[in-house]
Amino acid sequence: MNNPEIEPGLQPAQTLRVQEVAVYRGPHLYSRTKMVRIQLDLGSLEQYPTNLLPGFVDALLKHVPGLREHGCSYGEPGGLVLRMEEGTWLGHVAEHVAIELQNMAGADVARGKTRSVTNMPGVYNVMFEYENEDVGLLAGRFAMELVNFLLPIELQGLAGADMIAPSPLALFAMPEALRVLRAMHSEIAFGPTTASIVREAEARSIPWRRLDNSSLVQLGYGKHIKRIRASCSSLTSEIAAEIASDKELTNRLLIEAGLPAPLGTVVSSVEEAVEAARTIGLPVVIKPVDGNHGRGVNIGLSSQSEVEWGFEQARAHSSQVLVEQQFVGGDHRILVIGGRLVAAAKRVPAQVVGDGRGTIAQLIDRKNEDPRRGNGHESALTRISIDECLIHYIARSGYTLASVPEWGNPVMLLPTANLSTGGTAIDCTEDIHPDNALIACRAALFLALT
Template sequence: MYNLEIEPGLQPAQKLRVQEVGVYRGPNLHSRTKMVRIQLDLGKLEQYPTNLLPGFVDALLKHVPGLREHGCSYGEPGGLVLRMEEGTWLGHVAEHVAIELQNIAGADVARGKTRSVTNMPGVYNVMFEYENEDLGLLAGRFALELVNFLLPADLQGLAGADMIAPSPLAQFTMAEALRVLRAAHSEIAFGPTTASIVREAEARSIPWRRLDNNSLVQLGYGKHLKRIRASCSSLTSEIAAEIASDKELTKRLLIEAGLPAPWGTVVSSAEEAVEAAQSLGLPVVIKPVDGNHGRGVNIGLSSQSEVEWGFEQARAHSSQVLVEQQFVGGDHRILIIGGRLAAKRVPAHVIGNGRVTIEQLINRENEDPRRGEGHEAALTRISIDECLIHYIARSGFTLSSVPERGKPVMLLPTANLSTGGTAIDCTEDIHPDNALIACRAAQIIGLDIAGIDFVAPDIRRSVLQTGGGIIEVNAGPGFRMHLYPSQGKRRDVAGAVLDLLYPPGAPSRVPVLAVTGTNGKTTTTRMLAHILAADGQIVGMTSSNGVYIDGRRIMEGDCTGPMSARVVLGEPTIDVAVLETARGGLLREGLAFNACDIGCVTNVTADHLGLRGVHSVEDLAAVKSVVV
């Protein structure tokens, strides 16, 4: 694509070669930040920094313009560009590209470091921060491919690429690389609810670890360990969650408790739905018994044909269908986390301008940068489907209709954010009766965290006077509408969750004692564990001959690395962790913990040299010092 001239006489270079790839999952020799590490051999390219590659910098900035904002060692925007113009090496360039590619994909990372490897000329450890290690590795791969792609023809060729997972691209193009990165980030990134709780945990110095790619997160260590998946926590009762998923059972329990909830009937055929609707009185609401996110829910069904259609829509999402009375009023979500928060939800809608069609208005609305796919963004894109087309037809519209200027057109019957709705915070407006009703509902169902769907003509007045009440109770409610309301104040819902899991003054960690050194580590570790056990503590211990919980060996072998340490820190019975910490795991992936209460270095001698670039006592001392 670019004709990059090179200096005459330059011989074909040894290819870039990836010698090793690793992931630091905790504090390490180079940083307290978790990082991807790529050991890169530049070969003869070591002789050609960026200022000796004419046109390279301009071509790179055209592909990744965000690099202009990188401060690098200058600490201000433009610093990296200045470094490249002065002359820096391609490993350093790849570090910054990997960081920027992750940010473009949607991650929030900034830190990087590239260091030469002792006694290995032209070999560098290229390191950069990541949020998710799979995305970080993929960004590293694409960063190297881009650097290689922009080199002069006789310098191109990324050998040793089999050291990283194979590239998903048959041939490198920037647009395709970004598409793959964004898709990967969308698939594995935390949703807004989980992300808010994790950020709050970090702010409170509560340790956390992701356990899978479906938002299961472990908080704390040892006997203080808790788990969350989105807004479901270790305190969430499985029975309560099952009750909440059964809308008919939930409604019956609420009515028995004297709470305002609509009467309804479970049906299994369209004929039964029509009969139930006539008995309850039209219009009615039809919904799946065990649905979620507003899928298959339709309101205002006021004729036999509409009821039959609503039944088919609901049955597509559940084998059982609920026909119930319709409350009149605005749709509100009251979030209960040991208290209450309220937000008014507004169904997906567009405002006419007298010039363009409803379909064009929807497309314009979806261009709002706050809207994304699924639950990844503050708002969700509006999908044009059968339900939307049917709903606007009830108001006399089609997708090609041109609404008059200023006229709102409601697109869907439900106000869920997941179907394109918006939210208005009204926490400070909710009437005490309405708040009490919502709190009682969560308690009756048994949920620690609950989303109460509440219909009220005016949330500032009691539904006991105005009519309305609870239409659903949800386990694992999403926090988006409270974190990113379209109007009103953002609420610290994640803080409320952590206050529930770890009340003020409650610890989240057990004491961690880490022992390292050249000789005497195992003896010192065992002595410490013995002393603490004699004091009545339940001790989790790692050592060179196994992992021990309360004096019993549960794993055999050399267990002095981070994997074994994570076993102990994730043991919910221990009062204290005593961890023998050897150099191998430290060099491979760093520490398993972000801080220890006591760090011990027994001694540093020349017994253990030659591993992973550690060639001197000084090198070894630097590795051991990570613990303290």
């Protein structure tokens, strides 16, 4: 029997293989309870139920003693132990371990089920309840790793664990795994106000789900949705404004509502940004998660060096950075009031037009002489500032501030079209396509912005 706190050394071909991972945040095919589903291929371990693994049950109970209280199909404490002694499959064991690891971390979960997949011998859907999605997923990964490491060395091998959740541990060890889960649960646990509202919702059979790690909670579904954050509710516009200021959360909610939105990943290091860009596909957009006025936003980043540069630009404005799929098209702002579109404007990024004599720097100075331009939002238009982003952006087109564009040649100065970075707006209310108008109205209604 292998000690899970000692590196097992060279591993044979994987016998346990994670094939799919899904998170159910509301009622679903298998249960009304929110659950994680891990589709697990046992491989050759289909031939090894627990009664054919000498010492496995005792070693598992030593590391997770709370499993002795699991009733399983017997409905009373000791039921799971009896099942394992009689012989049950490892997917079923992993289900119970994932549940118990969450309880050891401080959660209160109990429901789970494991079912074989039709016409796929040795493949099982391992499902278990969770309180917090991130804690549940990591507990699922640790459950798989613990089961694997307790197997005889010749049967060990786990593939696809990263599909469940990334692990902060370089090497799995049960004490460290519990420390990580407990710290995670403690950090994101509900405060007393939110917790009391959630408990009351459960008492009234009102479905709820957590939307982020800052206690933003959704009550109900569809047209009955209400959202709370501590004692603040969506009966005011405060929560809607907070959601709209979080670009990643807004995108996620819009996608869940079936509305078009770019895929994106929140990163906190340049290495993560490069990996996210590769996964999403170049070119990408990089922006601060909670920025505004176009600060730190860059588009069309199509190489590793540009992604690295874009990350540093965004991180100067936020500790979290969003790497996002790029949609090609114009930049528009749409105003929805009372569920109806009332105005639309096309935004044009800051630009100058060559006269064959002046440098780009001189052309910018002339543009800023327009009396309508001022600093910040004190005037109808904003002065164009020469900064690192501008210099870098024009360099991508082969220009410097000393370049002299040919007569009539427009030079785009910045990647974003915000008025606060020198852009201009053109009214297009009468030109907007009805489909785009409908999407805008639905987005505003779903986020409760109107």
